[in-house]
Amino acid sequence: MKTSKLNQPDILQTINACLNKSSLDEIRLNITELCNSSQKITDENNGLLLIKTESDIIEYSHNLLLKELEQIINTKTIERTKYYLKRLVKSLSEKKIGKVNDLNLNRWKEYEDLITDSLWIFDKRDTSGVHKAGYWGNFIPQIPNQLLRRFTKKGEWVLDPFLGSGTTLIECRRLGRNGVGIELNSNVAKFAEALIKKEKNPDGAKTKVIKADSSKFDFKSVVKSLKINSFQFALMHPPYWDIIKFSSNKKDLSNAESSESFLNMFEDVAQNIYDVLDKKRYCAVVIGDKYESGEWIPLGFYTMQVMIKIGFKLKSTIVKNFDQTTAKRNQKELWRYRALAGGFYIFKHEYIFLFQK
Numbered sequence: 001m002k003t004s005k006l007n008q009p010d011i012l013q014t015i016n017a018c019l020n021k022s023s024l025d026e027i028r029l030n031i032t033e034l035c036n037s038s039q040k041i042t043d044e045n046n047g048l049l050l051i052k053t054e055s056d057i058i059e060y061s062h063n064l065l066l067k068e069l070e071q072i073i074n075t076k077t078i079e080r081t082k083y084y085l086k087r088l089v090k091s092l093s094e095k096k097i098g099k100v101n102d103l104n105l106n107r108w109k110e111y112e113d114l115i116t117d118s119l120w121i122f123d124k125r126d127t128s129g130v131h132k133a134g135y136w137g138n139f140i141p142q143i144p145n146q147l148l149r150r151f152t153k154k155g156e157w158v159l160d161p162f163l164g165s166g167t168t169l170i171e172c173r174r175l176g177r178n179g180v181g182i183e184l185n186s187n188v189a190k191f192a193e194a195l196i197k198k199e200k201n202p203d204g205a206k207t208k209v210i211k212a213d214s215s216k217f218d219f220k221s222v223v224k225s226l227k228i229n230s231f232q233f234a235l236m237h238p239p240y241w242d243i244i245k246f247s248s249n250k251k252d253l254s255n256a257e258s259s260e261s262f263l264n265m266f267e268d269v270a271q272n273i274y275d276v277l278d279k280k281r282y283c284a285v286v287i288g289d290k291y292e293s294g295e296w297i298p299l300g301f302y303t304m305q306v307m308i309k310i311g312f313k314l315k316s317t318i319v320k321n322f323d324q325t326t327a328k329r330n331q332k333e334l335w336r337y338r339a340l341a342g343g344f345y346i347f348k349h350e351y352i353f354l355f356q357k
Contacts (some may be wrong), residue, residue: 103149147235163189233283
C-alpha cells in the first residue's frame with residue numbers, strides 16, 4: 001500500500017474551512033483543488049503541503065485519500081458532503097484502536113488485504129522470508145498472518161501447541177508478536193527453532209520452542225517462567241487424525257487408534273490452552289475432514305464440538321480453499337476419476353474455527 005506524507009495541520013485546516021461553508025459549489029471547488037494537489041504527490045517530494053516540522057507529518061494511503069476526496073466532490077447534498085468531511089477529519093486526526101488488535105478503526109478502509117468474509121480463497125502460499133512448503137502438513141502463512149493482525153497487538157503472547165515447522169512463530173516475528181510453540185517431535189522442534197531464528201525480527205519479538213506433549217505439558221509453568229500472566233491468542237493446527245503420519249509416537253494425534261481417541265487427546269490440549277488464555281481473547285483451530293472406508297468423517301465439526309464443550313464460544317466458521325496441495329498437485333486427473341467412480345467429492349477446503357474464551 002503506497003502512503004503519502006501529509007502536513008496534518010494544513011490539510012485539516014483546509015477541510016475544517018470547508019465545514020464552515022454553506023455553499024456546496026464552494027466546498028467542491030476547495031476539495032477539487034486539494035484533490036488535484038494530492039494527485040501530484042510523488043515519492044520524491046515532501047508531501048501534499050509543505051512539511052514544516054516532523055511533528056506535522058501524517059502518513060495516509062495515497063489511493064484512499066484520492067477516493068475519499070472524490071467521494072466528497074461527487075456527493076449531491078451538503079448534509080452528506082459534510083458527513084464525509086467530518087469522517088475524513090476523524091480519520092486524519094483521531095485513532096480508534098481495536099480492543100484486541102492494533103487496527104485504527106477510523107482508517108479501516110486502509111486494511112484492504114484483511115479478510116472479513118467467511119470464505120478464504122488463496123491461489124498460492126506465501127514463500128517470502130524463511131517460509132517453506134517442504135514440511136508436509138504445514139499450513140499456509142497467510143492464515144496466521146490474517147489471524148494475528150486481527151486478534152493480537154504488538155508485544156502480546158501467542159501460543160501454538162502444534163508447532164510443526166514453525167509457521168506461526170515466523171509470522172509472530174514478522175508482526176512483532178511474542179510466541180511459544182510446542183512440538184512433540186524433537187527433530188522437527190530443532191528444525192523449526194533454527195528456521196524461526198533466520199526470520200528477520202524488526203520489533204525484537206520473543207519466540208520460544210519447547211519439545212513436549214501439549215496434551216500433558218504444564219503450560220502454567222511456561223507462563224511463570226516467561227513472567228507473564230497468560231496468553232492473548234492461541235492457534236491450533238492439529239493433525240487431521242491419521243491422514244498424515246507425523247511420527248511413530250503413540251502420543252502423536254496422528255497415531256490415535258480411533259476418532260474417539262483422537263478427540264480425547266485433542267480435548268486435553270484444548271483444555272490446557274483454555275486454562276492459560278486471557279478471558280475474552282481468541283483461539284483458532286485449523287483442521288479438515290477425512291474419508292475412511294468410503295465414509296466422510298466430519299473431523300472438523302467434531303473438534304468444534306470439543307471446543308464448545310470445554311467452554312469456548314464459537315465466533316466464526318471460516319472455509320479456506322487452497323488449490324495447490326502437496327498431495328493432489330500432480331494428481332488432479334486421478335483424483336477426478338476416483339471421485340466420479342467412487343461417488344464422492346474431492347477435498348479442496350479446510351476449516352478455520354474461531355473461538356472466544
